[in-house]
Amino acid sequence: MTDKLIKGLIRNKKVRVYLCKTTDLCELARVKHDLWPTSLAALGRVLSVTAILGGMLKNDDEKVTVHINGNGPIGTIMTDGYKDGHVRGFVGDPHLMLVDNHTNKLAVGVIVGKDGYLRVIKDTGLKDDFAGTVKLISGEIGEDFAYYFTVSEQIPTAVSVGVLVDEKNSVIAAGALVIQMMPDANEDDIVYSEELIKDIGSISQQILNQQDVSKLAIKLFKDIEILEETELSFRCDCSLEKMYSALITLSSKDIQDMIDQDHGCEIVCQYCNKKYYFNEDKLKEIIVEKAVNNR
Numbered sequence: 001m002t003d004k005l006i007k008g009l010i011r012n013k014k015v016r017v018y019l020c021k022t023t024d025l026c027e028l029a030r031v032k033h034d035l036w037p038t039s040l041a042a043l044g045r046v047l048s049v050t051a052i053l054g055g056m057l058k059n060d061d062e063k064v065t066v067h068i069n070g071n072g073p074i075g076t077i078m079t080d081g082y083k084d085g086h087v088r089g090f091v092g093d094p095h096l097m098l099v100d101n102h103t104n105k106l107a108v109g110v111i112v113g114k115d116g117y118l119r120v121i122k123d124t125g126l127k128d129d130f131a132g133t134v135k136l137i138s139g140e141i142g143e144d145f146a147y148y149f150t151v152s153e154q155i156p157t158a159v160s161v162g163v164l165v166d167e168k169n170s171v172i173a174a175g176a177l178v179i180q181m182m183p184d185a186n187e188d189d190i191v192y193s194e195e196l197i198k199d200i201g202s203i204s205q206q207i208l209n210q211q212d213v214s215k216l217a218i219k220l221f222k223d224i225e226i227l228e229e230t231e232l233s234f235r236c237d238c239s240l241e242k243m244y245s246a247l248i249t250l251s252s253k254d255i256q257d258m259i260d261q262d263h264g265c266e267i268v269c270q271y272c273n274k275k276y277y278f279n280e281d282k283l284k285e286i287i288v289e290k291a292v293n294n295r
C-alpha cells in the first residue's frame, strides 16, 4: 500500500482531520541515513507530521521546514515538506538506540530532549515567510506539535504520531493523525475529539492493522467527508547543479586548497546522503568562472 495523506472533515465540517500512512517513506529514510531504532522513530515522527504540514500548504511551489533541537543526544532534526506530498529530512546523530526501561518503548523524548524549541517555517516565496517557534514540551514530537498548532497557529489541535520498528529494525508501520477544531467548533466537538483520540490509541498500531489509509479513515471517522488524498514519498531534490551553486560561493583560495590538498572534493547532501564528486578539473573551472563573474 502506498503512503498517503487523507484530508477530511467530520462533525458537520466543524472538525478537520489529517490522517497519513508514512511506513514506506520512513523505511526509505532509515535506509538512506542508516538510522538506528530510536533515531529512526524520532525522524519518522517528525517526517510524518511534516507530511501533514506539507498538505496544509496552499500552493504547489510552497515548502514547509521543521527545525527541532531539544539539546538531547540526537542534536538537530530538520525536515522539509512539500504540497505535492514529498518530504525529506535528517538528524544530527542517526545511530541512537535507547529504550525506556519502564515502558519498553523507544525513548524518543530522551534522545530529543526538551530543553529547546520546535520551529516551523513556511516558505511561500514571499518576503515575509511565516515562522512560528514554541518551546518543546516533552521531545516526544506529537505533544510538541500539538502545542505548536495550539499556541503558534492558535488552532486547538490534537496530534497522534508513531513509528513501529520490528526486531530487524525495519519500519513496519508509521503514520500520524492531526485533529483540528474549525472556528465554529463547540464544546461538544472538542469533547468528542478528545474521546476519539483516546479510543484510537496508537496510530501506528491502527496502520499496522489497516494499511489502506482510505479504509482506515472511514473506519476511524464514520462521518468523514474526504476532501483530498495525496500520495506521500521521501524524495530529495538535491542535484549536481545545486551543489555547484554552493561550491561557487566559496572563496577561490578555499577551492584552490581543495585542489592542492585533496585533488577534488566530495559533497554529501545532508538530507539524503547522496554524494557528489568534483574532480580537480571541475574545481579549476569553478575558479575560472568566479574570476569571470568578478570581472
Ligand SMILES: [Zn+2]
Residues within 6 Å of the ligand: 236, 237, 238, 269, 270, 271, 272, 273, 274
Ligand atoms: Zn539530497
